[in-house]
Amino acid sequence: MNTQTITSYLYTYAWQTNEQELCHLEMRAMFGFDVASNILLASKKIEPSRSPFIRSRLDVLYEAEKVKDIALFAQQLVLGAGTFKVVCLNKFDLGDIQKIQQHERHQVEREIGLCIQAEADLVKPDIVFGLVWHNNRWYFGNYVEGEAIWLKHQQKPEMYSTALSTRVARAVANIAIPNPLGIRAIDPCCGIGTVLVEALSMNMDIVGRDINPLVAKGSRTNIAHFGLQGEVLMGDIAQITGSYDVAIIDLPYNLFTHISVDSQFTIIKSARRIAKRVVLVTIETIDNMVNEAGFEIIDRCVVKKGTFERQVLVCE
Structure with missing residues (x-):
């Protein structure tokens, strides 16, 4: 041609x-x-x-x-x-x-x-x-x-009813890492790895971490199930010593991972320490907390599912 x-x-x-x-x-x-x-x-x-x-x-x-x-x-x-x-x-x-x-x-x-x-x-x-x-x-x-690759990731061996949908998770990964070349990312509260699976399937350089050993294991299981390779460590975000270009954090909120306001603030402050840019997903308005941690919210949106709402905040 x-x-x-x-x-x-x-x-x-x-x-x-x-x-x-x-x-x-x-x-x-x-x-x-x-x-x-x-x-x-x-x-x-x-x-x-x-x-x-x-x-x-x-x-x-x-x-x-x-x-x-x-x-x-x-x-x-x-x-x-x-x-x-x-x-x-x-x-x-x-x-x-x-x-x-x-x-x-x-x-x-x-x-x-x-x-x-x-x-x-x-x-x-x-x-x-x-x-x-x-x-x-x-x-x-x-x-x-286009191919709806995210649809293939809906059925995972390990699942949470409150996890992000694969469609939302894929969009969040793209919002956090629009130009993947040379970008190092981390999901320090990765849960069962919904965001990790989407990011890894797009060849993004991302690692996962979770404070719950069973959840971290479930995330590894899900990643392997789709033939992907990615590292998922166990530990608190406060223990991270490395630095990353971007962090993606879906703040814990359900009954099994409920955390206090102080713990949420600790996560956001730790994110400020380890990453230049952070994309936060939250069901609560946390603008004051984000600003107090030293971030500026440069963009945002609301995702609705019935009466349930999530906010996606892009912070730098």
Whole structure:
């Protein structure tokens, strides 16, 4: 295929209403901005399977106001012996643009496909091209579909009813570590390892720790169950002597791990000592405690599940 420098990427999103704030916080962490709609155009390339909210990514090769101009560009593509398929992504509402009806989508797919000098294969093509109508323009490029990897992690050998959902845990890991290269992270109150599993599955450099030996063992069991490798130590956060770029802490709150306000403050103060950046998950408003520990809350959101709410705080 012809090589071309790709400078823009178009992402399609899907989220549940109760997790919209979390999705937007993840957008801001990963791209530096958010959008109200479910379509985002950026210069940064992110693997779509990293986010629990990204449906797909289009690596934009060309954009134009008319389909015929996209067709002229498609004539120049050289695929060799490879097969292809063209899909129009406007099969659902994208931002203010209502979905394009099926017969119209198929029409533009055929118009573009007939111009590509290669064999079409609608079942198992070597490459999939995507086409999107957005901002009064057509965007055309290589289509990459996201995989809901977090779904595979829902059934763990060891489980807590109050643990974060895998979807939330994956987003929290991305918020804490949007650019994993060279970043060392720790989850010092890791519980059964819900965040650890998501982070390790994205090749993040993270270690776990928990004060409860049985819980730490359960976390190791869950990590191994998914074929991942990660270190989980047993001990109090106050005993940590190393330093990390970021810490992720889901503050204990259920009946089995209930801690006092003083103990919560000790955890947050210890986090300030060992990490430059901390993402806290809490069911209570702890702003005063966070500020007193020396942190500034630079971003935040609320995640709801029925009447139950969690706050996600990004602190530096």
